[in-house]
Amino acid sequence: MPEVAYETIIQRPREAVWEFVKDMNNWAPFLTGYQRHEIVSDTDSIWTLKGDVGVLSRTVRLEAHVTEWNGPERVSFTLRGLDEPVEGGGTLVMTEHVGVSATEAVTPAPGLLGRMLGAFSRWLFRLMHGSGAERALRSSSSTEAARLTFTLRMDAGGPMAPLVNAMLAPALLPAAEDLATKIASHLERRRPAG
Amino acid sequence: MGLFSKWDLEVDVVAVGSGLGGLSAAIMAHDAGKRAVVLEKAGKLGGVCAYSGGEVFVAANHLQAAAGISDSREAGLAYLRFLGAGYEDPALLENLVDQGILAARYFAEKAGVRWRIVRDFPDYYHPKAPGTVAEGRYLEVELIQGSALGDWRKKTYRSPHVPQGITHDELFGWGGPTQVMRWDFATLGKRMTEDWRGFGPGMMAYFVKAAMIDRGIPAHLETRVRELVVEDGAVVGVRAERAGKPFAVRARKGVVLAAGGYDWHRELPLFFEQLPAWNSQVQPSVEGDAYVMATEHGAAIAGVPANNLGxxxxxxxxxxxxxxxxxxxxxxxxxxxxxxxxxxxxxxxxxxxxxxxxxxxxxxxxxxxxxxxxxxxxxxxxxxxxxxxxxxxxxxxxxxxxxxxxxxxxxxxxxxxxxxxxxxxxxxxxxxxxxxxxxxxxxxxxxxxxxxxxxxxxxxxxxxxxxxxxxxxxxxxxxxxxxxVGINAVGLRVNTSYQVLHVRGHAIPGLYAAGNTTAPLDIGAGYQSGMSNLRGMVGGYLAGMHAAARA
Missing domain, CATH: 3.90.700.10 (Succinate dehydrogenase/fumarate reductase flavoprotein, catalytic domain)
Structure with missing residues (x-):
């Protein structure tokens, strides 16, 4: 099962990161191909996404189940395709960080998922700071920062798994970057003065 | 100077459509020393051919001898006459068979198309119909990587209807369509990641490479040809739309209509195909444009019994x-x-x-x-x-x-x-x-x-x-x-040079058609897979040559 991890330093208290991330309604509509999501319970939600798979477009439903909800330190979740043999999961770990650093990959896994997580991290960074924040970050003397580590694993099941993974691969990176762009620009418009 | 002189572009041959018909015509015009351009309505090249199985049915083709396969022109004709069942035009049928042999060889030798014979794959009606063979008439291409297409890689169609990156031999070697559970999905996944193309997408990748990469023939995507420009009864160019603006292209030698059939036209399938509803696997850009623009200048249409095609x-x-x-x-x-x-x-x-x-x-x-x-x-x-x-x-x-x-x-x-x-x-x-x-x-x-x-x-x-x-x-x-699958019963009438015929019987100067745009009078009442790709290739091959040679 492919697994990747990405780590970034954000110049905001981890409580601030948590405040935004913990409510998926904040960012759900910005997912590429987002159709709808349904909150089933405190731990379960169902996501309907439409995206490119190979040379066609397909609507898929993913069930997300939170297995550990321990904010602002850690969230763990599983993913399961309701109509497709796809399973996965991941964790979001936030720790306090002293010092200043640009975003970096701890385990810059090669391939699609690494790039996808890179885009996710950049999005999260811009989410908290706006698009100009990374440059400001480099000259910042703030010590109030959070280290965010995101891990994700996904795997298609069944005999077609190698082909499905190969078809999904080219679609995920553009989707992740599209998400980052949309949310960043959205927040820039709503960024409070000062 | 003609009556219409505000041309945005002037070339010798305009190919309308980028399937086998359009690209073959453009290649032949170019190879005859003429300037060609391809105008494609869709956002990618390849047309309906790129959605196909990529089979080209060529009896007595140039690869059979080396493969130890016995066949003959006469046997091929006998089989196709069986299929035609009297609804075929004998001259068009013989022309298709004879020129198919030459065209397949030409594109192999001059355009780098790496044909291969699908092994152990019989004619549809083998062994029950005369002239059939157990193998040897289906040509397909060797796998080709998308990287060979340069900037056209993402602008050349792949197909949602056929497996990507395998040959027919691999497909049948894995047990065929019923045995998907046993297919080698690791290989399929690797080929997908590396963008290997076979079947129709592979075939069109070779022709896009030959036309756009190797020869530098320009192609304009999302360019919809709306009308023919006719002066003194001869077609001298086209009026198109590109990015919402008029785009007029002069064709000093000829216009080749190779824009497919009419699957997505609102009415033509219901008029011509004798079914209460019509659905299609082909690109939505296939709307019968060629019929409209040709018939408004007197082009004849003809059809075969609508019980037989794709x-x-x-x-x-x-x-x-x-x-x-x-x-x-x-x-x-x-x-x-x-x-x-x-x-x-x-x-x-x-x-x-x-x-x-x-x-x-x-x-x-x-x-x-x-x-x-x-x-x-x-x-x-x-x-x-x-x-x-x-x-x-x-x-x-x-x-x-x-x-x-x-x-x-x-x-x-x-x-x-x-x-x-x-x-x-x-x-x-x-x-x-x-x-x-x-x-x-x-x-x-x-x-x-x-x-x-x-x-x-x-x-x-x-x-x-x-x-x-x-x-x-x-x-x-x-x-x-x-x-x-985009193969219709009715189309524009052509002669053996693929000149479009007027309803009065004469050829319309400067106007050609190829592939599914043409009436299937060359094959009549029957069908055999690989015939449509053959019709496109041969039509473009002859139309491009004939147009280039016009005075």
Missing amino acids: LIFGYQVPGEEHEGRPLWRGSWEGGYPHAIWVNAAGRRFADESFYRDYIPKIREWDGVQQRQPNHPPYLVFDQNFREKYPLGTFLPPQDLPEALVARADTLRELAAKLGIDGENLEATVERFNRFAREGTDPDFHRGTYPWAAMMTGDFTKGGNPNLAPLDKPPYHGLRLHVVS
Whole structure:
């Protein structure tokens, strides 16, 4: 099962990161191909996404189940395709960080998922700071920062798994970057003065 | 100076469309020292050919001798005359066969198209029809990587209808369509990642490379040709739209209409194809534009019996789209073991393994009830099928979408869900099961055509590869629809140089057509896969040469 991890330093208290991330309604509509999501319970939600798979477009439903909800330190979740043999999961770990650093990959896994997580991290960074924040970050003397580590694993099941993974691969990176762009620009418009 | 002089571009030959017809014409004009341009309405190159299986049917082709295959022009003609059944134009048919041999060789030697023979793949009607052979007439291309297309890589169609990155030999070597569970998906995934292309997408990759990369022939995407420019009875250019603005292109030698058929035209399929509804697997850009712009200048149209060409059954998987519209998947499952097709009366009506039998029967007319009793068809299968075979991309044991497939513990309950006659369905299945256990189908002779058995049979089960009973509940079923693959019964009349004929009988100077845009008078009342790609290639090959040689 492919697994990747990405780590970034954000110049905001981890409580601030948590405040935004913990409510998926904040960012759900910005997912590429987002159709709808349904909150089933405190731990379960169902996501309907439409995206490119190979040379066609397909609507898929993913069930997300939170297995550990321990904010602002850690969230763990599983993913399961309701109509497709796809399973996965991941964790979001936030720790306090002293010092200043640009975003970096701890385990810059090669391939699609690494790039996808890179885009996710950049999005999260811009989410908290706006698009100009990374440059400001480099000259910042703030010590109030959070280290965010995101891990994700996904795997298609069944005999077609190698082909499905190969078809999904080219679609995920553009989707992740599209998400980052949309949310960043959205927040820039709503960024409070000062 | 002509009457119309505000040209945005001036060339010798304008190819309208970028399938085999358009690109072959552009290549031939270029190779004759003329300047060509390709105008493509869609956002990618390749046309309907890129959605096809990539088979080109060439009797007595130049690769057969080296492969040790015996064939002849005369045998090929005998078979195609059988298919034509008297509805073919003999001169056009002979021209197609003879020039097909030359065109295939030309594009191999001059344009780098790496043809290969699909091994052990028989003519449709082999061995029952005259002149058929057990192998050797289907050409396909060797795999090619998308990287060979440079900037055109993402602007050249791949197909949602055929496997990517494999050859026919690999497909059949893995057991064929019924044996998807045994396919080498690791290889398929690797080829997908590395963008290897075969079948129709591979074939068109070779032609795009030859035209756009190797020869530098310009192509304009999203450029819809609206009208022909005619002066003194001769076609001298086209008026197109590009990015919402007029784009006029002068054609000093000729315009080649190679824009496919009329699948997505609002009315033409209903007028010409004799079915109450029409659906298509091809790109939505195929709207019959060529018919409109040619007939308004007197071009003649002609047709053959509409019971014979590229039509299959199909269905839509909820949530699947392509090119912005719901995707039609082709269905061949009726010929698989443990499955049948029935009509609303609950009765079988054809050999489900051989679409040359069941497609004409879908149009059968009941003059008493004034309707087509076999339309629509229904696919019915049992749990044995579910446990062994795929339905499209749904492999066992993956659940089938409830919105697509009905399921019931008894045939009668299933019939009620599908809205078909339950009593008849029970009797039909009982009779079919008896045949299946005996291994023969006296009603429709299912499993007796080797080609059909390769496409829909299971050779691992022993006995008749297309027959096995429906005897394990639950039972499953779905209503099917007719789905076109872009090969129509009516088109523009052409002569043996692929000049478009006027309704008065003479050729319209400067106007040519190729492929599915042309009337299938060269093949008549029958069909054999690889014929449409052959018609496109030969039409473009001859039209491009003839136009380039015009004074």
